[in-house]
Amino acid sequence: MKYDLEPTLPAPSSTTGVIGWMRRNLFSNATNSIATLIIGYFLVTLLGPALQWAFIDSDWFGDSPAACTSGGACWAFITYRMDQFMYGFYPETEYWRINITFLIFAVAIIWLVTDKTPYKGYVSIFVLFIYPVIAFYLLYGGSFGLEVIETHKWGGLSLTLVLAIIGIVAAMPFGILLALGRRSNMPIVKAFSVIYIEFWRGVPLITVLFMASVMLPLFVPEEITFDKLLRALIGIILFQSAYMAEVIRGGLQAIPKGQYEAADSLGLSYWKSMSFIILPQALKMMIPGIVNTFIALFKDTSLVLIIGLFDILAIVQAANSDSAWLGFSTEGYIFVAFVFWVFCFGMSRYSQNLEKRLQTGHNTR
Amino acid sequence: MSTQDAREVSDKLMIELRNMNKWYGDFHVLKNINLEVKKGERIVICGPSGSGKSTMIRCINRLEEHQEGDIIVNGVELTNNLKNIEIIRKDVGMVFQHFNLFPHLTVLENCCLAPIWVKKEPRKQAEATAMQYLERVKIPEQALKYPGQLSGGQQQRVAIARSLCMNPDVMLFDEPTSALDPEMIKEVLDVMIELADEGGMTMLCVTHEMGFAKRVADRVIFMDAGQIIEENEPHEFFNNPQHERTQLFLSQIIQH
Ligand SMILES: Nc1ncnc2c1ncn2[C@@H]1O[C@H](COP(=O)(O)OP(=O)(O)O)[C@@H](O)[C@H]1O
Ligand SMILES: [Mg+2]
DSSP: OOOOOOOOOOOOOOOHHHHHHHHTTTSHHHHHHHHHHHHHIIIIIIIHHHIIIIIOOBOOSSSGGGGOOOSSOTTTHHHHHHHHHHTTTGGGGGGHHHHHHHHHHHHHHHHHHHOOOOOHHHHHHHHIIIIIHHHHHHOOOOOTOOOOOOOOOHHHHHHHHHHHHHHHHHHHHHHHHHHHTTOOOOHHHHHHHHHHHHHTTSSSSHHHHHHIIHHHHHHTTTOOOOHHHHHHHHHHHHHHHHHHHHHHHHHHHHHHHHHHHHHHTTOOOOOHIIIIIIIHHHHHHHHHHHHHHHHHHHHHHHGGGTTTTHHHHHHHHHTTGGGGGOOOOHHHHHHHHHHHHHHHHHHHHHHHHHHHHHOTTTOOO | OOHHHHOOOOEEHHHHHHEEEEEETTEEOOOOEEEEEEOOEEEEOOTTTTSHHHHHHHHHHHHSOOOOOOOTTTTTESSSHHHHHHHHHHHHHOTTTOOOOOTSSSSSHHHHHHHTTTTTOOOHHHEEEEEEEHHHTTTTGTTSSSSSGGGGHHHHHHHHHHHHHTOOSSSEEESSSTOOOOHHHHHHHHHHHHHHOOOOOOEEEEEEHHHHHHOOOSSSEEEEEEEEEEEEEEHHHHHOOHHHHHHHHHHHHOOO
């Protein structure tokens, strides 16, 4: 018997208008309909007034509370002090240095996360080795004719970003070494890594910061005046590298044994097989986990306010108690929450996106 | 059988295992193994599952460590000395049951990595050599693809090319066709037969492909329970097995 080839038909149309969509998705059965109604009720009763307060009755600009006459949110409090919230006490004439520093970083990161951009290797090397030097001289100064800006003048969102970015970038290599150490055959190396990781994972970051600011000066000679920011950074890096190590260890464990054996049988040394075979696969697999720890760290940086550094939360809190602008702390905290949310949401979306791409990628075996 | 006459097997010893013993914990997995392989010899190793075939050939390039006896490869003794292990691994290529290609690298990069980083060949030269070997295993057109885009048979041929790129004196094959779909077994065996017929390469193949053994082997070795039970040239081995365990094993694989 002979069969004829069937023609290829277009997929049936699934759009039946708004009503059809609602019926299928919101009111498909009794439970779904009740859930829709309850959630809808809360959305209307809670969100309505919130939107009214935040947008409809709000005042956005002005140089004193007198500008806020509409009865809703007084965003003038935020916009009036926006510079301080972004740059801390950095001299106004030098803002451009911060802007350029973060602009370069943003361009490099966008370059790296965008698909199919060339020279990713060189850009990574630039970000890891050259950029930190540039960023140091731009932000701190002291050379190339740039005046020194002491770190106690740093603050606001730029300080938060400095803490988070340095924290994560510097913790990465330590995390890799600790993860490798924990899987090492050498008992001393292994014991050190395990003790280190378990110690730092068992201590809250806030204690680490207290220790860094109070105890570290006790151990180092008096002549060495340790910068407060540097102390906080050391604490954050020590802490973060333990978490990073555990994430990376998960990646290393997920690499099949055959990969190690193939590398060995080709005569690759331990470090070469780690650098070219194992780590590239493990890190790629662990990008979502790494982004997650980064999100956690990014939010945790706000703890530095307890040791007297003015990150964005601390600086907004300080502004709350300004006698000229009393009574606007709600606006202040909402603003801080919004800034954190924007960054964390962005990273979270990026990581989800990556996860999807890695799952369907051509080289996932 | 005429091609077999063209091969030369020199008198030089390539691999020597002398009274080699290995344990996994308390489990005595290899018992007093003695084996001499001459340069250019082609050996097929067979035996029931769990008899220690993989473990034995994995000891030869130190993927597994033996505890007693000597292993000498190309005049270098395998000890804990990392330098010796390094030298031996440069001389010995290995092909695995599950290919073990590097999934994040293209076929060409898979082949070039070790020549560039272990033998310090210039990239251009390594790539040229790799293309040559990819042609020999008949997949030069796949050079820029990733392993995940290839069929099992193609992946195994890439794995063979990857090992050959290091220009080894010895090739170890650990059941290279047993993870393949039936229709792909032949393309891999053909490549191995060609390699064997060229001569010069010392080959140790763990395989149950008896046709392959009859066609290329100089010697067939039968292992059971961690021991070498019997060894003979293929004609005698298949037609006139001495040991009853060998007879049983052969009757089983011929029946199925
Ligand atoms: N890493 C290991 N630890 C403990 N026992 C093992 C290990 N690898 C293999 N074995 C045991 O050693 C024996 C020989 O294994 P193997 O050499 O893989 O056999 P074959 O390749 O002949 O099937 C088997 O009984 C197996 O269970
Ligand atoms: Mg086996």
